Amino acid sequence: MPTIRFLSADGTEFAVEAQNGRTLMETALENSVPGIIAECNGSAACATCHVVLPEEIMLALGPISEHENDMLDFAEAPRESGSRLSCQVKVSDALDNISVRVPAA
Amino acid sequence: MSEAVKVVDDVAFEELLANPYPVFKRVRDLGPVVKVEAANIMMVTRFDDIMAIERDPETFSSINPQSLLNTVIGPNLMRKDGDDHARERVAMDPSLRPGVVKRCWADSMRAICDDVISQIEHKGEAELFEELAAPIAARALADILGFDGVDWQTMALWSQSLIDGSGNYSHNPEIARKAREAASGVESAVDRMLPHHRDNPNPSMLSSMLQADPAQTVEQIYANIKVAIGGGLNETRDSILTLILGLLQNPDQFARVRAEPSLWGQAFEEAVRWISPIGMYPRRLTRDVEISGTLVRKGEQVGLCVGAANHDDRRFSDPEKFDVFREKKSHLAFGAGSHFCAGTWVSRALVSQIAVPMVFERLHNLRLKDPELVRVRGWVFRGPTHMPVVWDA
Numbered sequence A: 001m002p003t004i005r006f007l008s009a010d011g012t013e014f015a016v017e018a019q020n021g022r023t024l025m026e027t028a029l030e031n032s033v034p035g036i037i038a039e040c041n042g043s044a045a046c047a048t049c050h051v052v053l054p055e056e057i058m059l060a061l062g063p064i065s066e067h068e069n070d071m072l073d074f075a076e077a078p079r080e081s082g083s084r085l086s087c088q089v090k091v092s093d094a095l096d097n098i099s100v101r102v103p104a105a
Numbered sequence B: 001m002s003e004a005v006k007v008v009d010d011v012a013f014e015e016l017l018a019n020p021y022p023v024f025k026r027v028r029d030l031g032p033v034v035k036v037e038a039a040n041i042m043m044v045t046r047f048d049d050i051m052a053i054e055r056d057p058e059t060f061s062s063i064n065p066q067s068l069l070n071t072v073i074g075p076n077l078m079r080k081d082g083d084d085h086a087r088e089r090v091a092m093d094p095s096l097r098p099g100v101v102k103r104c105w106a107d108s109m110r111a112i113c114d115d116v117i118s119q120i121e122h123k124g125e126a127e128l129f130e131e132l133a134a135p136i137a138a139r140a141l142a143d144i145l146g147f148d149g150v151d152w153q154t155m156a157l158w159s160q161s162l163i164d165g166s167g168n169y170s171h172n173p174e175i176a177r178k179a180r181e182a183a184s185g186v187e188s189a190v191d192r193m194l195p196h197h198r199d200n201p202n203p204s205m206l207s208s209m210l211q212a213d214p215a216q217t218v219e220q221i222y223a224n225i226k227v228a229i230g231g232g233l234n235e236t237r238d239s240i241l242t243l244i245l246g247l248l249q250n251p252d253q254f255a256r257v258r259a260e261p262s263l264w265g266q267a268f269e270e271a272v273r274w275i276s277p278i279g280m281y282p283r284r285l286t287r288d289v290e291i292s293g294t295l296v297r298k299g300e301q302v303g304l305c306v307g308a309a310n311h312d313d314r315r316f317s318d319p320e321k322f323d324v325f326r327e328k329k330s331h332l333a334f335g336a337g338s339h340f341c342a343g344t345w346v347s348r349a350l351v352s353q354i355a356v357p358m359v360f361e362r363l364h365n366l367r368l369k370d371p372e373l374v375r376v377r378g379w380v381f382r383g384p385t386h387m388p389v390v391w392d393a
C-alpha cells in the first residue's frame, strides 16, 4: 500500500496509507485531511478538491482531460503547474511517498 | 438502539410556503429524520447528514421510474445514478464548464442584461421579478440551450408548467394538461433546432448533446433539455432577486462589495445560502439504514432539505442573517454528490459577475419601493416573487 503525504494549507502533514485504485480525494476524506471539501463527491463538477502535486508525478500521470483542465482554472486557490482535481487521480504504486499539497483557499 | 422517525403533524402547508425556516429549525432540533405530515415527506435537515447521504448514492438513490418527474418529462438524468447518469451529464457538461461560460456565454449574457436593463432604466421604478430577473434568466437559458427564436415568456411558461406538473401530486387535470403542452412545445423546439446544431457544431447544449460520445438519443435530448428548462430558469431568476434583496436590506455590506468588486462572488454564495432557490429534493432508500441513529426502511423516500441545512446553526452562526462576511464555509445550495448542480458555473457568472453588478451600476441609488411590498415564497423552490424598487432615473 502506497503512502501519501498530504500537506494541509497550514503546513501540517498527514501521512496516510492509501489503497490502490481509490482516488486521492477519497483517500483524503477517509483520513479527514482538512481543505478537501469535494462537494460533488468525485464528479469533477465542483473544483473543491484541488491539490498540487510534484511536477515529476504530473508527467507520469498523463494528460488531464479537457473538462478537468477547464475546471482547474476556476478552483478557489490559484492554479499551479502541479494542480489537479484530487478526485480525478487514482492512487497507484507510482504515487508512493509523494507529497500532495492542499493549497490555501 | 435506533430511534423511530418522529412525526410533526401540527404544521400547516401554508406555513411552509410562507416561511419554512422556523419549521426547518424545529424539525432539525427534533431529530435527524422527521416526518412532516403537511408535506407528506420525511425530512432530513442537518448539514452533516445530507453531506453524508450524498456521498452514498448506492443507499440513497435518485432512481425513481415512477416519479411524477419521469411521467411528465420522460426518463431523465435527475432520476438516474452511476454510469447512466454520468453519461448523460457528460453530454451536457461541455456547454456548462466555467471556462466555456467565460469564453462562449459571457458576452451574450452581458448583451441580454444590457438589453433588459435598457428597457426599464428610464422609468425610475420597476417590479424586478417580472421586468428584470425572469427575462434575464429565461433569455440566457434559451441561448445556452441553443433555442433561437423562443421568447422569454414562452421559456418561463414552459419552465413553470413542467415544474408544476412534476409536483402535481393531487393529479389536477389542468396542471397535467399544461405540463403536457409545455413538454410538446419543448419537443417541437428541439425538432426545429436539431438540424441547425447538427450542421453547425457550437457550444450550445443541444449541440453538445449531439456531439456527445455515446451519442444521445432524441428521447434523452428531449428529457434532459426539459430538465434544463424546468431546473435552469427559476434558480437563476430567484438568486438574482435574492442577491439584490440582501444587498438592499444591508447597505453597509453593499458599500463594501461595491468598493471591492472581487467580493461579488462571496456575496452570491451567501445569497443562495440565505434563501436557497431549491429547498428540498428527494432520495429513495435501497436498504434499511440508520441516519444518525434514526432507522429508515428500504423503499422509503426522504426529502433532503438543503434549505434547512443551509440554516443549520450547528454549522452557520446566526443563519437567518444575510452576512456576506460570515466565516467562510461551504453550503448546499447547489446540492452535493454526483447530482451537484450542472448550472452552478453559469449561475455564478451570470448572477454575480454580470447581472447584479450591472443592475447596481445602471440603476442609481436603487432601493426597495416599500419593504412591506416584498414577497418571498415557497419551500421546495423559494425566492422573492414580488419586488418593487425605485431608483433615480
Ligand code: FES
Pocket (backbone or CB within 6 Å): A025, A037, A038, A039, A040, A041, A042, A043, A044, A045, A046, A047, A048, A049, A085, A086, A087, A088
Ligand atoms: S470532488 Fe468535485 S471536482 Fe473533485
